[in-house]
Amino acid sequence: DAGVIQSPRHEVTEMGQEVTLRCKPISGHDYLFWYRQTMMRGLELLIYFNNNVPIDDSGMPEDRFSAKMPNASFSTLKIQPSEPRDSAVYFCASSLGAGRAGEQFFGPGTRLTVL
């Protein structure tokens, strides 16, 4: 298996622009997680899905952030409009099962820079 795939790997955009990050989880995994990593706050969970349904979005910082999972093999994280403080590395992870069973596997991340 190719592992969790994320695109783009790097994104540079200007403040106010819309940004869309993409993720393909490991085939067969039923949980998908979006994380953000910054120097100041470390790794934070933004939202996670189970069987394509959002379960907990309490980590989404603002209404400017939205996430979708239209099918089992694809998810997007959208920021509209983007701001400089959104600059971070965004990771997608997937797992088979959760809680007790759920070893999470991470993608390579998308490094977002908002100018």
Next chain:
Amino acid sequence: KQEVTQIPAALSVPEGENLVLNCSFTDSAIYNLQWFRQDPGKGLTSLLLIQSSQREQTSGRLNASLDKSSGRSTLYIAASQPGDSATYLCAVTGTASKLTFGTGTRLQVTL
């Protein structure tokens, strides 16, 4: 709210030494604990997963222990190598299947 702390924040050791990284968490109601490795500019690589009912897990030169009642885990690395240089993160899965990450230990193994 679960809080995960890792000590030390940074560590430098000469090649060949055995070393221990520490992780502590405030809420013992966890499902499992996972140790990750992160190389600069890269994603996270899962190293070991310990279920809450287990005491330890081993993979090659790595051994992770878990004492859930005291809220502690250790990652033991035997015979360290320069290739082990990376940041090591521990994370616990609590209720609602959420992973809470520690602050990480940056390890440098020198020749």
